[in-house]
């Protein structure tokens with residue numbers, strides 16, 4: 001059967017590229033770059049795609065490290081998304097180096113499917129997933145319009161075809177007080193650090209009475225200059241997360257009230273800013289998820305369709321999934337005990353199991369491309385499911 005032959009051919013292509021792909025994955029891993037600073041990674045990825053016949057647009061959506069690489073023409077327009085940002089101090093503790101090389105490997109291998117059956121492959125480089133919500137910003141700037149499908153695969157501790165993700169927005173806060181000698185003239189000061197500490201206390205009280213799926217957490221980035229000076233400035237960054245958009249809006253106001261109350265109590269002045277990239281919940285397209293499961297299982301892996309008991313983070317792929325049928329499956333690269341965003345996960349992202357997971361996921365995504373270009377009815381069903389869920 002022609003489709004099966006083509007699948008064997010695209011997976012064979014990924015095997016042929018394995019050395020190049022693992023070399024790029026390890027190079028990105030060894031040179032971790034934070035969100036919107038992924039200059040080297042974006043260059044290495046676009047260079048590989050250019051050498052392999054893709055047309056490249058750099059700096060799309062007015063973001064210097066975002067890119068779009070395209071091959072082929074017309075429908076179906078299939079996007080494979082690459083992430084490549086790292087975490088402060090921890091490096092690639094979310095394994096985005098593997099997401100990036102999975103995307104470019106799948107893209108290059110898919111060329112032969114598009115050559116034979118038509119359609120287009122777009123590898124979209126999406127920076128700053130971790131902190132700024134790069135895809136949320138890119139979605140607002142039209143990067144994902146006119147696509148039929150958007151796919152990526154994320155390193156995980158298990159093989160699972162769907163992802164749950166919380167809606168999430170970042171809140172940056174600053175308190176402005178007044179310096180004074182902390183012992184000789186404390187009554188002349190206004191303590192901005194106390195305002196911050198009171199805010200934490202208020203949020204901790206609030207936390208008892210919020211939905212169990214919601215999350216509020218934050219850090220203090222500035223807490224004063226010296227113990228004998230009343231802190232005149234404090235600053236922090238918080239994240240508010242909820243299982244749906246409406247509850248996120250409600251919770252955002254409650255959290256903000258904690259800061260307003262602390263400002264009133266201390267006399268410090270509050271300034272705040274909600275992050276531009278608001279992460280949406282993930283809408284998993286089940287037709288696409290099943291294709292991922294089937295194709296991964298053809299490689300000898302066991303893939304679950306979903307894991308209901310999993311704790312959830314957030315992903316800006318959620319924003320993409322609100323405008324185009326999408327999947328964001330997990331690919332096992334580490335043992336079950338390993339926690340994401342930890343030094344152990346960073347090691348896994350450069351391990352043999354990490355590279356194997358990346359190559360298998362690239363094969364599965366390329367095989368989905370074969371499914372889509374050889375079978376327009378599947379594309380129609382994917383679209384139908386997406387429209388039904390609106």
Ligand SMILES: [Zn+2]
Nearest residue numbers: 094096129154
């Ligand atoms: Zn991640």
Ligand SMILES: [Zn+2]
Nearest residue numbers: 093094130341
């Ligand atoms: Zn992460």
